[in-house]
Amino acid sequence: MTKGKVYLVGAGPGDPKLITVRGLEAIQKADVIVYDRLASPRLLKHRKPEAELIFVGKLPDKHMLKQEEINQLLVDLAFQGKVVTRLKGGDPSVFGRVGEEAELLADNEVTYEIIPGITSSIAVPAYAGIPVTHRDFTSSVAIVTGHEYPNKTYSSLDWEHLAKAIGTMVFLMGVANLEQISRELIRCGKPPQMPVALVRWGTWTEQATITGTLEDIAEKVKQANFQSPAVIIVGEVVKLREKLAWIEKKPLFGRRVLVTRARSQASELVDLIDELGGEAVEFPVIRLQPPSRPEAQLALDEALDKLQTFDWILLTSVNGVEFFFSRLLEKRIDVRRMGNARIAAVGPKTAEALAERGILADVLPARYQGEGILEAIQTELKPDQKVLLPTADLAREYLPSKLKELGLQVTEVDVYENVLALEEGEEVVSLLQNQGIHIITFTSSSTVTNLFEALRQLGVEDPLALLQGVEIACIGPKTAETVRQFGLPITYMAEEATVASLAESLSLHRK
Template sequence: MNTGKVYIVGAGPGDAGLITVKGEECLKHADVILYDRLVNPLLLEKAEENAERIYCGKLPDRHHLRQETIQELMIEKAKQGLYVVRLKGGDPGVFGRSGEETAALEETGIDYEIIPGISSGIAAPHYAGIPLTHRELSGSFAAITGHRSLDNSGASPDWNALVRAVDTLVFYMGVKNLPIIAEKLKEHGKPSHTPVMLIEWGTTGRQRVIEGTLSDICTKADNEQVQNPAITLVGDVCSLRSEPSWFEKKPLYSRYVWVVKTSMPPSRVGEMLQENGAEVHEAPRFAAVPSASLLPDNIQLYDSLSFLEADSVPVFFEALRKQKIDIRSLPEKIYAGTKRTQKKLEGYGIFPFLEKAPEQEYSLLIGTKESLPVRANHPVWISHRLHVNENTRKTTARLVKDDMINTIVLPCAKAVDTLLCELDGIGVSAVEWTNNRTVICYGPQTAQRAQAEGINVYSTLEKPKQEELLKSVASLG
């Protein structure tokens, strides 16, 4: 068996869009992903469904997997000939212990690559509106670990050098040791009025910025109950912040939206929400499993074909190809049940009627089992069934249990049933969970269906347009 390879990938600082192109490609090809706590769970959605996901999450005071165990797992999986991705928050080489991991790989002769990531110490200040360097205020910066022992009892930075030689100081995970950091900097000559900024959950919708000075930042941090992950920025560049920052000015900043899906393709709605500052989870994720039943050989004998949903269209044409049925034998009349189905057919050079087939026509109905009528007056062909990605369900469960989602979008009445099913699967009451979250429905039918299940609806969009959804979510502030 050939030995596999390990890719140590920087996941970036929190915003899922900040992973590198090469890092994303590694995720798409991964057989195994070993990921840390601070990795955005949405990044795991970029991997194939059958990729094994192993949580190596760590908290500052509690370790889920020991570092040695993680290294042993990487080596074990690579020796099985697998494509292994070690996914780490930020950049692997900035307090990410990549040096220990590469040493272990070198020792065992495992091939590896390192794919750098954007470090939170650089990205979080940008998202707070602050550059680390500035022509007039800062010509240097230093990255310092903030969560190991910083007093005289253990390994400690050269405080004198930091104060005398560096303009901007960036402490990683320094909330617990903030009193020591402030005291040591003042003790070695930093003025007590030096600007300080704490950036909690930088680059995400939960980002908070606490401003102060070396003399009062500890009190402010206590009052605001700041917790890790957080970056502590010390230096005159902190005075450049204009409140709010470019990121915090986005209309959907702080919104984490779950768009409940009932079909396969990603929606343009999700893209629009992200562009306007929201974090977006589109779930469940589906894959089409083609039907085992064959298309009728005498398809030319039907008066017409009726496509009930868009996802059936490519499956139908693939079935034509496999069964070697000439497209010229199709009936002249073709109907589309929705506008999206109409557009999908047009992509194949077919321009259908946007309506139902007349009852008197001998029409073949084409769709999934769920979309086809229970008692059809026409013959039917089940094109495929929708397979739900179980790993996406795990992502949903984590987002729900970590209390990250604050807004739910229900695009159709069927999405209400999907929401109930997904929440029930993770042991959560839909009525209780949605009670303190914002639910937005497309159209009165969807709203009525949600309300019938005891779900409080914040807003009902009369027109299912992106602009209306944006306006509704933005009004939440």
């Protein structure tokens, strides 16, 4: 069998967007991904569906596999003809032991690549507002391991040189030895009042920073029970933190937000949450698909076959537009057959989706619900006019019933349906159980009902109890009404029924 190939990839310090383009490509092409705890799990979502995952993470007091076993594992997988991506936190060449892994691969004539990553020694201080160099303070920086092999001691470090010749010192993996590090630096000439900062889980949602001096930092860390993993920064540049702590000023800093809408719709909200400094966790409890019931399929196709007979076509969502036009294309129906109808769109995003297909909506109501579209067109409606209403299988009955009361002939068809989805649910349940989700966003009533049902199917006996203490954000009053029916209080309410307005409501509240 032909040998495979191994990519030794730096995943960056934690924020999944800090991986390199080359590193992301290695994840996407891998047959097997061997990863540790300092690589963001969100990166794994970019893998091929059939890719195998092997966790070899290391905790301060526990190793899943010894380093020698990891080295051999990479060789064994390559000998099986696999494309292997070894995903390591930070940069694999900075105390990542990539040299040992690469050596064994080379000894066994396995093809490999080392793909650098953004090292936590630079990125983590930057996320805490501490540049490791600054022309007013220092032009030199040293990256030092704070943890040595058991058979070595700190005497192997040239403490006097570090203390006298280096401006900024960054210690990795050194929380347990902080007292010794401080003592040695003071002994070798660093002033006791030299500023020090520790940044825990830098670039992650859990990022936290504690500052002090060489004289008092060890006691402060002990009193605060400040645990690893943390980066230690020693130097005058720490003084810049108060002025430059940029990410902590973002409104959603330190907040993890659950996005429940369908994956095909989620990107805009995910990006907005990211811009606000939060971490978006996608749990698309809804999967959108064409109607599966034969009678719904038949009704839709019959309506499309007589498209030229309708006086009005009312499109109430972006999804409705996408599935409507997709079916037109599948049936080879020319959109010019809509020429006799006036077209109304609920909301600017729906109108934008129409415009992308070369159609400008005749009516765009001020309110983005069924009530709004009815108000906008009611004076122009005439009895016996024919209205086509392409919607979802769970659409509200308000609009079609009101149109019928006005004497119109309403053809309501399902162009898509909402299906319960459970992918990535186990991760979400774990986060909820550990109070790792701070806000849940709901963008429709079906996202509410599907979340509760998904949690039940994932083994949660009392979903309401699990969600206690989590803040709830709603896109509109109808969604909010469903949330209240399930017994949850509402913390954030969008002023308009748009994703942008929902994100804005989140930004107005600081924790």
